[in-house]
Amino acid sequence: MTKKEIALSAVEALKNEYPDAKCSLDYQTPLQLLIATRLSAQCTDARVNLVTPALFERFPSAGSLAEAEPSEVAEYIKSCGLYKTKSKDLVAMAKMLVSEFGGGVPDNIDNLTKLPGIGRKTANLICGDVYGKPAVVVDTHCIRITTRLGLHKETDQRKIENALRKLLPPDESNDFCHRLVLHGRAVCTARSPKCESCCMKSFCRTGVKELKDES
Ligand code: SF4
Numbered sequence: 001m002t003k004k005e006i007a008l009s010a011v012e013a014l015k016n017e018y019p020d021a022k023c024s025l026d027y028q029t030p031l032q033l034l035i036a037t038r039l040s041a042q043c044t045d046a047r048v049n050l051v052t053p054a055l056f057e058r059f060p061s062a063g064s065l066a067e068a069e070p071s072e073v074a075e076y077i078k079s080c081g082l083y084k085t086k087s088k089d090l091v092a093m094a095k096m097l098v099s100e101f102g103g104g105v106p107d108n109i110d111n112l113t114k115l116p117g118i119g120r121k122t123a124n125l126i127c128g129d130v131y132g133k134p135a136v137v138v139d140t141h142c143i144r145i146t147t148r149l150g151l152h153k154e155t156d157q158r159k160i161e162n163a164l165r166k167l168l169p170p171d172e173s174n175d176f177c178h179r180l181v182l183h184g185r186a187v188c189t190a191r192s193p194k195c196e197s198c199c200m201k202s203f204c205r206t207g208v209k210e211l212k213d214e215s
Pocket of ligand 1: 149206
């Protein structure tokens, strides 16, 4: 199979396996997703979801967050790890949202990645989940599984994003990435992928090889 054929098969297989794929961070506004995603670095989504209700209540807008002291923000996010850096980034990000974007959240990757602490992964997530644009969220699950599938041999996140953009249907790519997260947690785990019970074992290059070696 070509890479394109593998990619399209993976899209369909994961769609059947995880019909309701969506972001596991809780949010109601674009700003809340931006904040929650920044907090999720080196932290679980479940942990982020525990701290954000109080944080969002205290800082309901970019303006209120922009006026905060990072030390106060830190009190709300201490359990998320890297809280000193994250609290400084959140306040700096809010200041830029107010000064350059009228307090709103930009709808394109170029402007989103100008914000302190926001990289292409978060920018893609916002573009896809908030604005419904074609997005490829290259996180650890995406890197691991798409490599194992044989869709690319890259290690650089930007190159992986570019490679996947060429292979995935634009209107499927965002949901596909959400489904990779679910599949990476449940089946294609980092240390011991369960290839024998994987919905992609018939075309995944790693899975085919693993199962052949075992038989
Ligand atoms: S077949 Fe194995 S390596 Fe391939 S995606 Fe499934 S679990 Fe991962």
